Amino acid sequence: MPDKYQFIIKDEQGRLDSLLASKIPNLSRTRIQELLRDKNILVNDKVVKPSYKVQKNDLIVVTIPQLKPLAMIPEDIPLDIIYEDQDVLVVNKPQGMVVHPAAGHPDHTLVNALLFHTKNLAQSPEGFRPGIVHRIDKDTSGLLMVAKNSFARESLENQLAHKTNKRLYLAIVHGNFSEKSGVINAPIGRDHFNRKKMAVVENGKEAVTHFTVLEQFQNYSLIECRLETGRTHQIRVHLSYIGHPVAGDPLYGPQHSLKGHGQFLHAQILGFKQPHSGKWLEFKVEPPQIFLERLTELRKK
Known part of the structure; x- marks a missing residue:
């Protein structure tokens, strides 16, 4: 199941990406940009840019899909x-x-x-x-x-x-x-x-x-x-x-x-x-x- 975060802006100010990076553990700005691109971050049910300035009463919903497990495949690569x-x-x-x-x-x-x-x-x-x-x-x-x-x-x-x-x-x-x-x-x-x-x-x-x-x-x-x-x-x-x-x-x-x-x-x-x-x-x-x-x-x- 994906992780889901939802909150309403009260007194917070500034850019959306900076706010999310501070509110959600281990979420980098690069990952935030990926989530925005894939429409997994919505502000008032709309897709916005990372630089969006949050406003009072904005409803922010963040969905973080589970990453696919990395395949551990043996490969015949020369080793020294x-x-x-x-x-x-x-x-x-x-x-x-x-x-x-x-x-x-x-x-x-x-x-x-x-x-x-x-x-x-x-x-x-x-x-x-x-x-x-x-x-x-x-x-x-x-x-x-x-x-x-x-x-x-x-x-x-x-x-x-x-x-x-x-x-x-x-x-x-x-x-x-x-x-x-x-x-x-x-x-x-x-x-x-x-x-x-x-x-x-x-x-x-x-x-x-x-x-x-x-x-x-x-x-x-x-x-x-x-x-x-x-x-x-x-x-x-x-x-x-x-x-x-x-x-x-x-x-x-x-x-x-x-x-x-x-x-x-x-x-x-x-x-x-x-x-x-x-x-x-x-x-x-x-x-x-x-x-x-x-x-x-x-x-x-």
């Missing part, structure tokens, strides 16, 4: 598996691959490939991300750990929560640094002006990123980032916040940047304790070819 045992596997995710199915990406994801590779993946509470205990963005390349059973999932999630694992990233960023290293400690939450973006906001969740400058070029730098926390888009948001956005980042970076297939950000090193034995496992993979090519070009300038 760096390590695998009875509990975990470590995969080198290519740039351009989404980690798990979602409304905009129902298939051709890492999860679809993992389901084809093995029947042993830890179930997730949400159901659509079996085995996945952490993510990297679609256009970020590099290492991910995957849980093959519930014991491994709990162990890996605890290591993430207690910050005992190791995650190091390489990034080509805009600008040069006066310091050799630094720590960015700034809370991250949903951007108040663009629901597709994250931002440093006063009431956001704790987010800490350590960085070390490895090389500097003309107008660009190569840095290493160590995640202490794991917020959505954390490295991209933090580096943009300090004035050094990741090169090629279409969401947080400048329009003119290095040409590539998205942000030049690579999860290079991943370390964690094997869930059963407690043995420390650590892996390293080099960045994709386009990352290395841009580095070579920058070094020649």
Whole structure:
């Protein structure tokens, strides 16, 4: 059954989309626009625009249809598996691959490939991300750990929560640094002006990123980032916040940047304790070819 909300405007003022986003939990402005387009939001039995200014005694009816369940279909997609045992596997995710199915990406994801590779993946509470205990963005390349059973999932999630694992990233960023290293400690939450973006906001969740400058070029730098926390888009948001956005980042970076297939950000090193034995496992993979090519070009300038 669809969810249905109905209310009459009393003293509220402003745009319809802003009002609905504040009144209905987890309803983004993008989703509101979709509902309006599909005639699932009516004001006085009429379809209006998101910018409609509400008026006293307006009757607003919102119908939110249930989303169709995502099909978890195994797909024969090549995987670069760096390590695998009875509990975990470590995969080198290519740039351009989404980690798990979602409304905009129902298939051709890492999860679809993992389901084809093995029947042993830890179930997730949400159901659509079996085995996945952490993510990297679609256009970020590099290492991910995957849980093959519930014991491994709990162990890996605890290591993430207690910050005992190791995650190091390489990034080509805009600008040069006066310091050799630094720590960015700034809370991250949903951007108040663009629901597709994250931002440093006063009431956001704790987010800490350590960085070390490895090389500097003309107008660009190569840095290493160590995640202490794991917020959505954390490295991209933090580096943009300090004035050094990741090169090629279409969401947080400048329009003119290095040409590539998205942000030049690579999860290079991943370390964690094997869930059963407690043995420390650590892996390293080099960045994709386009990352290395841009580095070579920058070094020649």
